[in-house]
Amino acid sequence: MSHFRRPRFAGLILNFVSAGFFILTAVSAHAWRLPGDLKNSDLNEVTQIVGYGSSTKFLSNPYPLGGHSGFEVGITSEFIDTTDLARLGSGNGDETSLEYNRISIGKGLYHNVDVYIDFVPFVNSNEISEYGGMAKWAFYEADSLPLTLSALLHYDSFNIDDEFINQTLGTDLMAGWNLKNYALYFGGGVLYGSNKFMNTILDMSDPANQAANPTGSPNDPNGYLKENGKRDHFFLGMDVELSPYFISAQIDSYQETVYSLKLGYRL
Numbered sequence: 001m002s003h004f005r006r007p008r009f010a011g012l013i014l015n016f017v018s019a020g021f022f023i024l025t026a027v028s029a030h031a032w033r034l035p036g037d038l039k040n041s042d043l044n045e046v047t048q049i050v051g052y053g054s055s056t057k058f059l060s061n062p063y064p065l066g067g068h069s070g071f072e073v074g075i076t077s078e079f080i081d082t083t084d085l086a087r088l089g090s091g092n093g094d095e096t097s098l099e100y101n102r103i104s105i106g107k108g109l110y111h112n113v114d115v116y117i118d119f120v121p122f123v124n125s126n127e128i129s130e131y132g133g134m135a136k137w138a139f140y141e142a143d144s145l146p147l148t149l150s151a152l153l154h155y156d157s158f159n160i161d162d163e164f165i166n167q168t169l170g171t172d173l174m175a176g177w178n179l180k181n182y183a184l185y186f187g188g189g190v191l192y193g194s195n196k197f198m199n200t201i202l203d204m205s206d207p208a209n210q211a212a213n214p215t216g217s218p219n220d221p222n223g224y225l226k227e228n229g230k231r232d233h234f235f236l237g238m239d240v241e242l243s244p245y246f247i248s249a250q251i252d253s254y255q256e257t258v259y260s261l262k263l264g265y266r267l
Contacts, residue, residue: 062176070108074264
């Protein structure tokens with residue numbers, strides 16, 4: 001039996017990878033840039049919209065993947081509304097949205113624990129690099145209802161052209177409702193963020209930027225200004241099974257709403 005399953009499995013993976021490469025190439029965003037000459041008062045807006053908005057998303061089935069065989073791989077497209085950034089600093093023209101793609105891989109462990117990793121692939125042309133991960137523990141499963149409660153811990157590092165470097169660490173609680181071919185989930189928690197703004201995109205004539213610059217030399221292009229903060233986060237999602245494939249969609253509420261769509265393959 002295993003003789004026949006392996007070619008079929010390999011074929012499914014090959015088809016998925018081929019379709020995924022096509023999607024990544026077709027949907028891949030144009031080169032997106034941050035505004036230049038940012039004043040100190042502009043930095044919180046960038047952090048709220050791009051920093052927290054780029055944090056790791058769940059986008060999967062809330063039910064545990066399963067210990068021995070549970071595995072999934074997916075391709076995610078995310079869309080952040082950046083209209084409000086166009087008025088900051090020197091502006092960034094008509095670039096009203098930041099769009100990028102991630103590859104994600106999930107593996108079920110034991111005791112209802114799943115782990116996921118994700119990264120932005122090299123085919124994106126928008127000078128973005130990213131990597132992150134998530135651990136999910138389904139600590140409650142109702143006996144008479146298709147209801148699960150889970151705790152999420154996630155991390156993300158997001159870099160735009162070495163000019164803006166963002167790191168987020170988040171904790172969430174999530175409730176999931178599984179039916180035959182689809183699942184609904186929602187949750188929320190708190191995000192902690194740490195952001196670096198390089199001098200090359202700052203208005204260094206702004207006294208507040210000069211005072212906050214740790215290098216002591218505002219004209220140093222390698223200098224940076226660091227911002228830390230935290231914010232609440234809420235999300236709502238849906239997962240549709242098209243066995244062995246799936247489609248997940250998620251809406252995340254930050255300062256701006258972020259929309260995400262994922263196509264994946266699940267064992």
